[in-house]
Amino acid sequence: MGRRALLGVGGWLAAAVLTTIAVVWAVSLIGTDITGPAARPMTLEEVERALATASAVPSVGPPASAGPGSQALGFSYAEGSVTAACDAGRALLLSWTPAPGYGVDDVERGPAHTASVVFESDDRKTTVSLTCRSGTPVATVRSAVEHDED
Known part of the structure; x- marks a missing residue:
């Protein structure tokens, strides 16, 4: 060569x-x-951070059938948040949002004498019960630690 x-x-x-x-x-x-944004799963920490910064309860008004003195109120707890109003003297659950690590187990939306939502985690069950006093929602919270039966 x-x-x-x-x-x-x-x-x-x-x-x-x-x-x-x-x-x-x-x-x-x-x-x-070239192919669009890459999709990757979020880590648990990223999900918790996103949920913590998200608005927990939307801004809502009282139901149309509520009297002129009725008002919607929001209640926030470590387990979750609820918004309720009174409808002709009966409790009405407008929205509910569990906190990170919690889910919703049971909802009694109303209108009823008592409306309620149960927030549940792996080891805790919390019931938020709502009633009306003078056209204003009042919340009562009851928590219980759950034990695994292994």
């Missing part, structure tokens, strides 16, 4: 290597924009 052939092969290899490097660099700059 002559010197000219070696220079040709060497030049071709150098061009191939430089082209490969340039393509890899260009693709890394583009990132996931």
